[in-house]
Structures are given as C-alpha cells and as structure tokens.
Amino acid sequence: MSATIFGPRIMLIGGGSIGRIGEVLDKLAVRHPLIVTDPFMVSSGMISALIEPLTAAGVEHAVFSDTVPDPTTTVIEAGAALMASGSYDGLIGFGGGSPMDTAKAINILAAHGGRMRDYKVPNGVDTAAVPLVCVPTTAGTGSEVTRGTVITDVETDEKMLIMCLGAQAQAAIVDFELTMKKPFRLTADTGIDSFTHALEAFVSQKRNLFSDSMATAAMKRIGDWLERACSHPDDRAAREQMMLGATQAGIAFSNASVALVHGMSRPIGAHFHVPHGLSNAMLLPTVTKFSLEAALDRYAEAGRLIGAAGTGDDDPAAAAKLLDWLYAINERLEVPTPAGFGIGESAWFGLVDTMATQCIASGSHANNPRIPEKDQIVELYHQVWAANR
Ligand SMILES: NC(=O)c1ccc[n+]([C@@H]2O[C@H](COP(=O)([O-])OP(=O)(O)OC[C@H]3O[C@@H](n4cnc5c(N)ncnc54)[C@H](O)[C@@H]3O)[C@@H](O)[C@H]2O)c1
Ligand SMILES: [Fe+2]
Structure with a gap:
C-alpha cells in the first residue's frame, strides 16, 4: 500500500523567517498579493511584521482584514469579490487558522466560482486561482500546511470541512516569534x-x-x-x-x-x-x-x-x-x-x-x-x- 502525501512547495521555519517573505514571493512569481487577515492583526500592529518586509522588498499589496473567527461564507464571498475587483496574482493568509482558511476559500471561489458548500467533503478541487502563502500567528491549526479549510455556511449554520489540494498553500512561513504575545x-x-x-x-x-x-x-x-x-x-x-x-x-x-x-x-x-x-x-x-x-x-x-x-x-x-x-x-x-x-x-x-x-x-x-x-x-x-x- 502506498500513501499519497501533500504539502507546501516551500516552508521557511524559524524565528525571523517572516523577514524573508520577499524571497518566497519571488520564487512563486507573485508581484501583487492580497493579504487576508483579521481586525486584531491590524489594530494590534502585528501586521507590521508582514508589511515591513513586503515594503522593503518593493511588493505592492492590498489588505482584506474582515476575517472573523470561524470564517463564514459571507466573509469569503466579500473577499472573493475584492479579489475579482483587482489584479492580484497571489494571496497571503496572515493570522490564526481563521485568516488562513479564509484565504484558502477565497482562492477556491476565485478559481471555480459557485458557493463554498459545493466544495465540502467529499467534493473538492485540485487547483485554486493564485499561489497562496500562509503565515500562522497561532500554534495552532497547522492550516499553513494542510489541505483543509473550515468555513461556516451562514444559511445552515454548518461548519463545513473542505479538504482538497485546491486548499493547499504553496508556501508556509512558520515563524514562532509571531506567537510570543499570545495570551x-x-x-x-x-x-x-x-x-x-x-x-x-x-x-x-x-x-x-x-x-x-x-x-x-x-x-x-x-x-x-x-x-x-x-x-x-x-x-x-x-x-x-x-x-x-x-x-x-x-x-x-x-x-x-x-x-x-x-x-x-x-x-x-x-x-x-x-x-x-x-x-x-x-x-x-x-x-x-x-x-x-x-x-x-x-x-x-x-x-x-x-x-x-x-x-x-x-x-x-x-x-x-x-x-x-x-x-x-x-x-x-x-x-x-x-x-x-x-x-x-x-x-x-x-x-x-x-x-x-x-x-x-x-x-x-x-x-x-x-x-x-x-x-x-x-x-x-x-x-x-x-x-x-
Ligand atoms: N484548515 C485547517 O486545517 C484547520 C485546522 C484546525 C482548525 N481550523 C480552523 O481554524 C480556526 C481557528 O483558528 P485559530 O485557533 O488559530 O484562531 P483564530 O484564527 O480564529 O484566532 C483567534 C483569535 O486570536 C487572535 N490571534 C491570532 N494570533 C494571535 C497572536 N499571535 N497574539 C494574540 N492574538 C492572536 C485573532 O486575532 C483572533 O481574535 C477555526 O475556524 C478552525 O475550524 C482549520
Ligand atoms: Fe483542529
């Protein structure tokens, strides 16, 4: 019996690795990413750990910070609409499992359309719209390396599991320094x-x-x-x-x-x-x-x-x-x-x-x-x- 193993193409692991985000985006040929994060990452200033190296690398970006804990279909649809309105060639999920899962779901909808419920297990897709880099700030869901995204359908109150290659990040930046202030x-x-x-x-x-x-x-x-x-x-x-x-x-x-x-x-x-x-x-x-x-x-x-x-x-x-x-x-x-x-x-x-x-x-x-x-x-x-x- 052989096993099939999935994972990101690139993983940076260790303190300070977020500083190398420019290098990762270069390898994935991403020039204009959309950052998906949550309001706390912005209000607490934590997002500067990402923005500063992006700016230093000359990478233009936009921020979608409406992620909620246990992300909902409403948020995903808003994010997918923002994605469609710009010329983004990459996504960065920055935060705990909720922003990373939101970025994954936006990426699937942006590529395939429809509703998130179309992709819940056992259905799934192998591809997504653009390269995705996940940067966890909790330790954590492991979403940065998983094929999973978990989205709540606001019409049914169902927390849906979507498990497919289309939800796999191409790169994970695993920097424990981002977790030092977790309560x-x-x-x-x-x-x-x-x-x-x-x-x-x-x-x-x-x-x-x-x-x-x-x-x-x-x-x-x-x-x-x-x-x-x-x-x-x-x-x-x-x-x-x-x-x-x-x-x-x-x-x-x-x-x-x-x-x-x-x-x-x-x-x-x-x-x-x-x-x-x-x-x-x-x-x-x-x-x-x-x-x-x-x-x-x-x-x-x-x-x-x-x-x-x-x-x-x-x-x-x-x-x-x-x-x-x-x-x-x-x-x-x-x-x-x-x-x-x-x-x-x-x-x-x-x-x-x-x-x-x-x-x-x-x-x-x-x-x-x-x-x-x-x-x-x-x-x-x-x-x-x-x-x-
Ligand atoms: N995709 C997967 O494989 C997978 C696996 C397990 C869980 N999940 C999903 O992930 C979600 C939960 O993610 P989570 O537990 O990481 O929490 P979360 O992303 O929902 O974050 C919870 C709260 O912690 C805050 N926070 C995040 N990092 C912080 C930090 N470093 N310091 C201080 N505050 C911080 C956030 O702003 C938020 O307010 C759930 O929706 C769950 O179903 C996904
Ligand atoms: Fe879990």
Missing part, C-alpha cells in the same frame, strides 16, 4: 488543537507511516512544551517547540485525517461559537475514553510518548494513563465545561441531534478507530455536557 487562553486552546490533530492522526483509520512520523514527533513536542508555553509566555524555546509541533501535527492530519473529536467539535463551534481548540479540549477526554479499546496499542504509545506512561506500563495501563493525563491537563489549563463556557442547557440539548447529524455528514467520525452510530454521538454530547468521567 494564556489562546496558547492553551490552540496548543490543545495541535495535540488533538496529532493524536487523531495517530489513531486515524487513514494513517500511514509518514503521517505517524509527523504525529509522534508532534505529540512528544507538544506534550513536553504546551504547559511551559502557557505558564511562561516569554519562553522562546517553548514557543518555538509549540510552533514546530503545530506544523508537524498539521502535516500529520492533512495526510491521515482527523477523526471523531473534530467531527463533534465543528458543530459546537458553529452553533455556540466556542473557540475551536477549546471545543476540542471539552471533547478530547470523553471521545478518547469511547475510542480507547479500539486502538489500545496506539493510545498506549501516545501515553508513553508524552511521558504520561512509562516503558514498563503495558498497553491497558499506558492507555489509561493517557486518559488520566487528558483529564488532568484540561483541569490545569482551566478548560471549562460547556455550561462553564456559558452555553445554556436547553440550547445544548436542543441542538444535540442536529450536531450529531452534522458530525456524521462531515465524515470525520468514520476515520475514528471506533466508528460511532448517531445515537452514540448523541450520547457522547450528553456525557460532555455532564463532564462525566
């Missing part, structure tokens, strides 16, 4: 998102030896450094390790798929606007407990990799220690329950059935080592609400 909550949430990518890729039914190599490296790195990055935000080594771990986890899941945690997480994001990493964190222990027996050896290995279990632990013990670690880290990183986040009980239970249907429609549940029926997904949402162990 505690964002560091924790985005770091758990990365860990979830790695763990889900490692147990995915679509895993392969290559994705395993990225997933294991990422899990170890994130397991070693996540809490340090949260407790010591100025620690450059912790930020650097987390950034690399996020990118490796992105490569892992882009080439092996995420699974049930992400399948159940997207609807929570769409309906209740829980930040993506946080909804993953709310689900991760419960879904892992449900899945444990179906891939005991893999979960055990993950437990050993992150140091929750030792080499002397047999598989059941090591897998149980991984589960304990997942519950414990949620406590240490102050992950709230859905109710603690402010979601009303009747709103949650009123949408549990719809969320389970949307989870199944995304197909991610089918990559899980234990594939749930719809009623089991409903039951898992119940357990997550009750925060049962």
Whole structure:
C-alpha cells in the first residue's frame, strides 16, 4: 500500500523567517498579493511584521482584514469579490487558522466560482486561482500546511470541512516569534488543537507511516512544551517547540485525517461559537475514553510518548494513563465545561441531534478507530455536557 502525501512547495521555519517573505514571493512569481487577515492583526500592529518586509522588498499589496473567527461564507464571498475587483496574482493568509482558511476559500471561489458548500467533503478541487502563502500567528491549526479549510455556511449554520489540494498553500512561513504575545487562553486552546490533530492522526483509520512520523514527533513536542508555553509566555524555546509541533501535527492530519473529536467539535463551534481548540479540549477526554479499546496499542504509545506512561506500563495501563493525563491537563489549563463556557442547557440539548447529524455528514467520525452510530454521538454530547468521567 502506498500513501499519497501533500504539502507546501516551500516552508521557511524559524524565528525571523517572516523577514524573508520577499524571497518566497519571488520564487512563486507573485508581484501583487492580497493579504487576508483579521481586525486584531491590524489594530494590534502585528501586521507590521508582514508589511515591513513586503515594503522593503518593493511588493505592492492590498489588505482584506474582515476575517472573523470561524470564517463564514459571507466573509469569503466579500473577499472573493475584492479579489475579482483587482489584479492580484497571489494571496497571503496572515493570522490564526481563521485568516488562513479564509484565504484558502477565497482562492477556491476565485478559481471555480459557485458557493463554498459545493466544495465540502467529499467534493473538492485540485487547483485554486493564485499561489497562496500562509503565515500562522497561532500554534495552532497547522492550516499553513494542510489541505483543509473550515468555513461556516451562514444559511445552515454548518461548519463545513473542505479538504482538497485546491486548499493547499504553496508556501508556509512558520515563524514562532509571531506567537510570543499570545495570551494564556489562546496558547492553551490552540496548543490543545495541535495535540488533538496529532493524536487523531495517530489513531486515524487513514494513517500511514509518514503521517505517524509527523504525529509522534508532534505529540512528544507538544506534550513536553504546551504547559511551559502557557505558564511562561516569554519562553522562546517553548514557543518555538509549540510552533514546530503545530506544523508537524498539521502535516500529520492533512495526510491521515482527523477523526471523531473534530467531527463533534465543528458543530459546537458553529452553533455556540466556542473557540475551536477549546471545543476540542471539552471533547478530547470523553471521545478518547469511547475510542480507547479500539486502538489500545496506539493510545498506549501516545501515553508513553508524552511521558504520561512509562516503558514498563503495558498497553491497558499506558492507555489509561493517557486518559488520566487528558483529564488532568484540561483541569490545569482551566478548560471549562460547556455550561462553564456559558452555553445554556436547553440550547445544548436542543441542538444535540442536529450536531450529531452534522458530525456524521462531515465524515470525520468514520476515520475514528471506533466508528460511532448517531445515537452514540448523541450520547457522547450528553456525557460532555455532564463532564462525566
Ligand atoms: N484548515 C485547517 O486545517 C484547520 C485546522 C484546525 C482548525 N481550523 C480552523 O481554524 C480556526 C481557528 O483558528 P485559530 O485557533 O488559530 O484562531 P483564530 O484564527 O480564529 O484566532 C483567534 C483569535 O486570536 C487572535 N490571534 C491570532 N494570533 C494571535 C497572536 N499571535 N497574539 C494574540 N492574538 C492572536 C485573532 O486575532 C483572533 O481574535 C477555526 O475556524 C478552525 O475550524 C482549520
Ligand atoms: Fe483542529
């Protein structure tokens, strides 16, 4: 069996690499890019880390900064209209997963027209309009290296997964210095998102030896450094390790798929606007407990990799220690329950059935080592609400 591996053509990795953006655009023959970012990147001044080297390289550019967290079809259509109104020959996604995903979606619409829902899994396209450079400022979604973009359809409230080569950036600039000012909550949430990518890729039914190599490296790195990055935000080594771990986890899941945690997480994001990493964190222990027996050896290995279990632990013990670690880290990183986040009980239970249907429609549940029926997904949402162990 051979595996197909996708990734960017160029990756710059390391502190200060954003300063080399001109070089990257040159290689891609981009002379007039449209920057896709969000309002905070502009108001906080963070965008100057990108604008200054662009200006120094003499690259004319325009900025679209209307991205919202969990980007919507409304924003994508506005961005695609702006793209069509100018003579842009490239896109730069600058920010967290939301701006990068927005840039990807604009690029697909600009090339193929139609509506974003035309491209959700299992449909997709292999091409996009112009070369795309992604520059993450969170560590993170890994979107800079993935074939994924996640867009909320405002007509159906569905957080749609689009997974195709048309959503792959040609270049990724992975500069941890852009993450140095992330506050505690964002560091924790985005770091758990990365860990979830790695763990889900490692147990995915679509895993392969290559994705395993990225997933294991990422899990170890994130397991070693996540809490340090949260407790010591100025620690450059912790930020650097987390950034690399996020990118490796992105490569892992882009080439092996995420699974049930992400399948159940997207609807929570769409309906209740829980930040993506946080909804993953709310689900991760419960879904892992449900899945444990179906891939005991893999979960055990993950437990050993992150140091929750030792080499002397047999598989059941090591897998149980991984589960304990997942519950414990949620406590240490102050992950709230859905109710603690402010979601009303009747709103949650009123949408549990719809969320389970949307989870199944995304197909991610089918990559899980234990594939749930719809009623089991409903039951898992119940357990997550009750925060049962
Ligand atoms: N394409 C993929 O492969 C993929 C994978 C996982 C998640 N996603 C999607 O990515 C989105 C989430 O992305 P995210 O978690 O990176 O958050 P985000 O992009 O939504 O950003 C969240 C907030 O953090 C701020 N922010 C970003 N970088 C910062 C920094 N360095 N310092 C301070 N504040 C900063 C942003 O301005 C924003 O207000 C979701 O829509 C999710 O579904 C995509
Ligand atoms: Fe994710």
